[in-house]
Amino acid sequence: MKKNLQRFIASLLAITLLTTILSIQDVQAEENDHLNINAEAALLLEQSTGKIIYQKNIDTVLGIASMTKMMTEYLILEAVHEKKLSWDDQYNVTEYVHTISQDTSLSNVPLRRDGTYNARELYEAMAIYSANGATIALAEMVAGSEEAFVEKMNEKAEELGLKDYKFVNTTGLNNTDLYGMHPANTAADEENVMSARATAKLAYHLLKDFPELLDTSSIDKKVFREDTEDRIEMSNWNWMIPTLVKGYEGVDGIKTGYTDFAGYSFTGTVQKDGMRFISVVMNAKNESGNPDVEARFDETRKLFDYGYANFSVKEIYPANYQIDENSNLKVVKGKEKNVEVATSEPLKVLVKRGEEENFEPLYVFDEKLVNKKKEITAPIEKGAKVGYLTVEYTGEDTTGYLFEENKSGAKAEVVTTEAVEKANWFVLTMRGIGGFFSDLWSTIASSIKGLF
Structure with missing residues (x-):
């Protein structure tokens, strides 16, 4: 009877201990991901202070797909600032760019082989519609070839202090989509990768160094080559722009991305109530755990809602x-x-x-x-x-x-x-003399005091 009682008490203690451990684990899990962000990696940043508000797997290296174009945009805008490229500069379409731009399975505006396009319209096609042929065209304008431009991308990433990155092309496509014309020294099936932290740093520098970026990234819809046979309506892939289907007040950038490898991803930014947030969501899933084009915006909304509900920039002194x-x-x-x-x-x-x-x-x-x-x-x-x-x-x-x-x-x-x-020599001399006698008197006084 006594042994049975001891076993019962031991079992009860074991159950209590196990329940306590599981409860602690549940609490820790809730603390570690209190927003329940359905994405492989995520980050929320307040821009003016550089403070990270939320993070999940932010140093895990993942595919970035067309979020790659943020680095392409950086180098294009830098070239414009340095007067190495003018928005009015003309581009004659190469066979490579023509081939990519005609692929309607990719995001594109079709470019004619015998056509001529200026840098601004190509940039708008890239920034608003994520047009891949236009992106490569801009790279060729700045560096002569996509291969040379990719070298600049990796050099700039190092210069900006990014870690956990690798750029193999300018668009974010998998190299298998480039018809065998992918940049030399990259593998035929490679794809661009970064961590969420590195992606956020790139977005931070992009907004800080070239805030005019938002003038284009905030455009909801625009027509490419209006009043021509090549007319195509471009709707921004960033559906969180206020006038679009997943609209959120204050959202004005930056870049979406999708490939089979990267999943649905989004680097967003929003400004209201005196604060600007930068968000990164990588490989977002819906509530059923499946890839979903809207999931990247739904998860970003969670981050923005959390940021504005719980934080503010205040003058404390x-x-x-x-x-x-x-x-x-x-x-x-x-x-x-x-x-x-x-x-x-x-x-x-x-x-x-x-x-x-x-x-x-x-x-x-x-x-x-x-x-x-x-x-x-x-x-x-x-x-x-x-x-x-x-x-x-x-x-x-x-x-x-x-x-x-x-x-x-x-x-x-x-x-x-x-x-x-600065005091003149006389004042300094008198202070020195005064200091000498003061020190001397202190020494004498201390000696006399010691006699008594």
Whole structure:
């Protein structure tokens, strides 16, 4: 009887322990993916701070399909800025581009073999309609060949500090779709790959360096070659543009992508309520777990809804803010012995709802100007930058920042509030003499005190 009771108690404890473990695992699973994003990888980023709000498998390398065209767009816009390409420059269609552009199983605007097209209309066809022939045409305009352009793509990715990427063509198609004319030094069945983190970084740089991108990516519909036999209506593949079927207020970019390898993917961006988000969803699935053209937008909507419902960019410290105990620096060799410092601009931080109190101000001084004793040497100009104000987040952060340099969070410049001239030789000499006698007197006083 006693043994049976012991077995019963042991069994009960085992069941209780197992239930507890499973409950903890369920809670952890919910915390790890509280939005239940049905995609192989996903990321949500607030642009101005570089703060990652949501992440899922963001360092897993996956197919990117036509999201590749973001890098192509970057290089095209860069060429325009550097005046290496003009929007009015004309292009004569090569056999390669003609062959690809006539494939109606791919996203395309048909280009005539004997036709001439300007860079702007080719760019619009690429950015709005994801036209693959037009994309290769632009690459040829900038680099002479797709092969040479692909080299530029990989070089630019390294320059931008991306990791986990490989570009083998300009379009995002599988090389098998390129009729054996894929770039040399790439395999016949290769496809472009990146991680969600690298994709978000590319989108971030694209928007930061060339914000005019949005003028085109936000166009819902446009006619290619209107009033000609080649007229074709282009509807943006980004269905989240407000006027389209999956419209979301404030969405104005950037790029969708699909291949059998990559699945349905989307890099989106939205601006409203004073905030811009960048999202990445890779290989999205519907609720049944199947690939679905609308799933990439449904999952992106979850990310945007979560971001706007739970976060805001707030000014937590105004311009001219001072941390009392650290805002008065000693001045070496100055007419004045001290100088005050303050912020030259407000400090704005991405704040999660209910966490406004989880920030503490912190000065970070330029070590070349301010030593460990909080001393600065005259002469000093008014408004001279001596460091920056940042914050220490005292809550729990499991996502971090997109860029290593942003890991300390938001920053506001700290400057001097007044000028301090260098003292002349007489004043410095008298201070030296005064300091000598002061030190001497202190030594004597201490010696005398020691006698008693």
